[in-house]
Amino acid sequence: MEKQLAPNSGRIIAAIDLGSNSFHLGIARVLDNNIQPMHRMKQRVQLAENSDDAGNLDPESMARGLECLRQFKQRLDQMQFETIRVVGTYALRHAPNRNQFIRQAREILQLPIEIISGREEARLIYTGVSQNQVVQHPSLVIDIGGGSTELVIGQGHQAQALESLSMGCVSYQSRFFSDGKISEKRMKKAILAAEQQLELLQQRYLRFGFDACIGCSGTIKAITLLVHDGDLSKPLKLKHLEALATKLVEHQHTDELPFEQLAELRRKVLPSGLAILIACFRQLEIEQMQFSESALREGVLSELADMALHQDIRQRTIDSLQKRYQLDRQHSALITQSAQWLHQQLGGKKKHRVWLEFASALHEIGLHINYRGIHKHGEYILSNINLPGFNLDEQQLLAFLVRWQRKKLSGFELPGLQTIDDGHLMKLIISLRLAILLHLGRRHRIALPQLKVEEQNLMLQFSEGLEDNDLLQADLELEKQHLSSLGWQLNWR
Known part of the structure; x- marks a missing residue:
């Protein structure tokens, strides 16, 4: 050991x-x-x-x-x-x-x-590259994986354009070279398919512009090794790739390729990976590409080394969405404060309260579509938008909280997430719903109640009587009905 x-x-x-x-x-x-x-x-x-x-x-x-x-x-x-x-x-x-x-x-x-997500993968790849070498000029970073290809334009430590396309060396191998046969016709079909994928970003990336190109991960490493006889320091050019493609076609089958330095599995996906790389060079007008040893794994390690940086990325994402969708920050801050206060009294874990902050900040994002069904529109936006710093499980959690922030709970079903267990997720839902209810209609001057809980019985204790607040009592009565559908009993005094 x-x-x-x-x-x-x-x-x-x-x-x-x-x-x-x-x-x-x-x-x-x-x-x-x-x-x-x-x-x-x-x-x-x-x-x-x-x-x-x-x-x-x-x-x-x-x-x-x-x-x-x-x-x-x-x-x-x-x-x-x-x-x-x-x-x-x-x-x-x-x-x-x-x-x-x-x-x-x-x-x-x-x-x-x-x-x-694909774009989060692209961001982490760029983080790995930029943390391990100086990206002095605007640069295009390309990573050809097994199922997708990530393309990022960035400078310094900042990624400025992120895309992930559904084309990879394993998926294209299954699609165009499944039996191992290599022909000029098959190679052209694979290149054309990749070029069609690249049309989605071609003009935008060319307008954005870049002065250098960096390639990373196994496919590009293998191609560089073959082209330059093991020297990874030399750049790749389109003429090198086209010459290698011609050589592959001449041997007609992956079993006949003479590259003993490549493992069998890498030889198997070499034609498909090469086709994708040729398409990238042609469509994005790349003059030459330099190989980098760093990629996704190094990006993850970099953020693990500085977890404060990772948290900052998530907060920047939330701040950016609040600005982009012109959300009411003051109102959200009050809901955050109230939700976290209620969550504490429910016995929720402190580490989970950041999700109340994020959900409160974005709970009105659905207004961008329509006020009617705001919670459903919010869920749709957050389920489909790019959220740097969040994995898909966390993105689903955030969308789920916004979806069930208010209104009826018919169809409610806990999603079984890795980020948080169902019991603690329910505490987040209740805390958020009650906080939004208390401040409904910008009701900002209300004294926060004490919350007592015994099993699934909730008691809100207000310091001031509600006799003169008919609207709040009506809102509480409605919420009582909603929560009762899940077996929770809400009362107040």
């Missing part, structure tokens, strides 16, 4: 990236504000391989992934960590049966599995 580090040797952190093609484990030490890599593991599990038309994961692919996680777990058990974060990408984002894999993965690792 490896010797454990002494406490004064720095904080030990780890990140696991569950990619559609490969799983990555990164272990690092944080010492004097610097991240020192200690260990890396990678396995090509090709989780997205042989997915059906609906995107369901193949049992054999899941078995490979779970066996890889067992090996990762053995490595993790040899050390003591301050924190470990596990993120899943395209294959797990889109697979209808992902919970089958996630449930078993959680049992193996004894850790939550975060599924991140």
Whole structure:
């Protein structure tokens, strides 16, 4: 067993990236504000391989992934960590049966599995690149994964344009080269399909402009190694890629490729990855690309090393949405204060109160569509908008809180999230609903009541009588009916 580090040797952190093609484990030490890599593991599990038309994961692919996680777990058990974060990408984002894999993965690792959106993946990739090299000029960063390709324009540590396209080396291998045969016709079809995907962002990215291009992750690394005979410091150009494509076509089958330095699984997805990269060069008019060793795993480690930075990213996201949708910050702040006060009396956990702050800040975002059904419109917006710093489970939690902030509870069903268990989520819902009710119609001068709870019986105790406040009493009567549908009894005095 490896010797454990002494406490004064720095904080030990780890990140696991569950990619559609490969799983990555990164272990690092944080010492004097610097991240020192200690260990890396990678396995090509090709989780997205042989997915059906609906995107369901193949049992054999899941078995490979779970066996890889067992090996990762053995490595993790040899050390003591301050924190470990596990993120899943395209294959797990889109697979209808992902919970089958996630449930078993959680049992193996004894850790939550975060599924991140495509744009959040792109942001973290850029964070990894920019934390490990100087991005002095506006630069385009490209990461070709197993199921998706992320494209980011940024400068310094700031990502300025983020996109994730549904094209990857494993999904395109299944689509265009499933039997291993390589022909000029197949290669052209794969390139054309990727070019069609890139049309979605081509003009916008060209108008945005960039002075340099950086490529990262396994596909681009493998291509660079082949083109430059193992020298990763030399840049890729379109002529190099087209010459390599010609060479692949000449050999007609992935089994016949002469690249002994490539593992069998990497050879298998080489034609599809190359087709996507050629399309990127052509559509985005890339002159040359420099390879970077850093990507998603390093981005996750970077934010783990500075959790305050991660929290700041989430707060910036909330602030940006309040500004964009012209939300009433003063009103939201009062609801936050009231909701957190009620939540404390309900016996809720302090760490969960940040969700009351976020939900209160955005509870009126549905006004952007229409006042009627504001809660449903809010849920729709928050379910579909890009939320930097939030994983998909957290995004679902925020949308859920906004959806059930008020009105009838017919159809209410707890979603079974990883971020919070159902019991504590119910405490958030009750706290938020009561806070919004108390301040309904901008009722800002009300004295906050005491809240007593016994099992599922709630008692609001007001310091001032409600005899002269017919409107508040009517609102409470209506809420009493709503909560009773879930087995909660609300009373007041």
